[in-house]
Amino acid sequence: QVQLVQSGAEVKKPGASVKVSCQASGYSFISFGVSWVRQAPGQGLEWMGWITPYNGNTKYAQTFQGRVTMTTDTSTSTAYMELRSLRSDDTAVYYCARGELKFPVWGQGTLVTVSS
Amino acid sequence: DIQMTQSPSSLSASVGDRVTITCQASQDINTYLNWYQQKPGKAPRLLISDVSRLETGVPSRFSGSRSGTDFIFTISSLQPDDFAIYYCQQYDTDPPTFGPGTKVDV
Numbered sequence: 001q002v003q004l005v006q007s008g009a010e011v012k013k014p015g016a017s018v019k020v021s022c023q024a025s026g027y028s029f030i031s032f033g034v035s036w037v038r039q040a041p042g043q044g045l046e047w048m049g050w051i052t053p054y055n056g057n058t059k060y061a062q063t064f065q066g067r068v069t070m071t072t073d074t075s076t077s078t079a080y081m082e083l084r085s086l087r088s089d090d091t092a093v094y095y096c097a098r099g100e101l102k103f104p105v106w107g108q109g110t111l112v113t114v115s116s
Numbered sequence: 117d118i119q120m121t122q123s124p125s126s127l128s129a130s131v132g133d134r135v136t137i138t139c140q141a142s143q144d145i146n147t148y149l150n151w152y153q154q155k156p157g158k159a160p161r162l163l164i165s166d167v168s169r170l171e172t173g174v175p176s177r178f179s180g181s182r183s184g185t186d187f188i189f190t191i192s193s194l195q196p197d198d199f200a201i202y203y204c205q206q207y208d209t210d211p212p213t214f215g216p217g218t219k220v221d222v
Contacts, residue, residue: 045152045160045203045214061211095159101207102150104171106159 002026004096004107011113012086019082020110022096029077030054033100036070036081038092039109050100051079059100086114118142118206120215127220135191137218139204148208149187151180154217155200164189194220 007021022034035050049060051070058070069082079096094110097103119142129135139149147167152160162171164180167187177192191198199222204215 044216045205047212047214059210097159101148101212102162102165103152103160103205104162104165106161109159 002098002105004098004105006094006096006107006110009111009113011115013116014087014114016086016114017082017084018086018112019080020094020096020112022079022081022107024077024079024098027098029072030074032098034070034072034079035097035100035103036068037095037097037103039095040089040092043092048081048094052100053079083112086112088114090114117211118145118209118213120204120206120213122202122204122215122218124218125216126218128222129194129220130222131194131196133194135194135198135220137189137202137204137220139187139189139215140185141187141206141208143209144185145206145208147182148206149180149182150205150207151178151189152203152205152214153198153200154203160203191220 003025005023010018012018030053033050033052036048038046051058053072067084071080091114096107098105121140123138149167151164154160163174167182168180179190181188201217201219203217
């Protein structure tokens, strides 16, 4: 079945970077974009950006420009999201989702905790 | 960015109740409006896309419609499995944005 499996929880110090992975299975990875959406504790959903695995094109939300990089490895059907210069308010669950505008398939989420 | 609002922010209901949630956008979004359900500790689930299209496997008690500038999400007869937070999401204009959510509980 169509599935996105994300890497495990991370604890980082302020100023560090985190890289979350999202491995796809059950569909043609290069045929669909992958988006990243985050959710701070008790808060709503915030779209971070997307990447098109076919050609590597990316689109980032203005909020994260300069701090986020999304990449893919088509040989392993894996998408990655790296967020740099972490702050305490980056503590959140980070989700990958299939699609660029509409998200019918989601990963299970990765909790990233930023704490000194 | 387009701002999405939802009302109410929370509601209490009982099994069998009809539940209605309204979503509004800060500008015209045509019919590019989706609805998601999220349960505690779980990823969101897409229920309805493009205002009223039910995703595969979604029970028919869920429906979506539009009335003027209001987008309406309805559960015709609330079931125990439906207690969750519901989000609307527009994708007419980049970036896609979500509403703040409506919590449906007992």
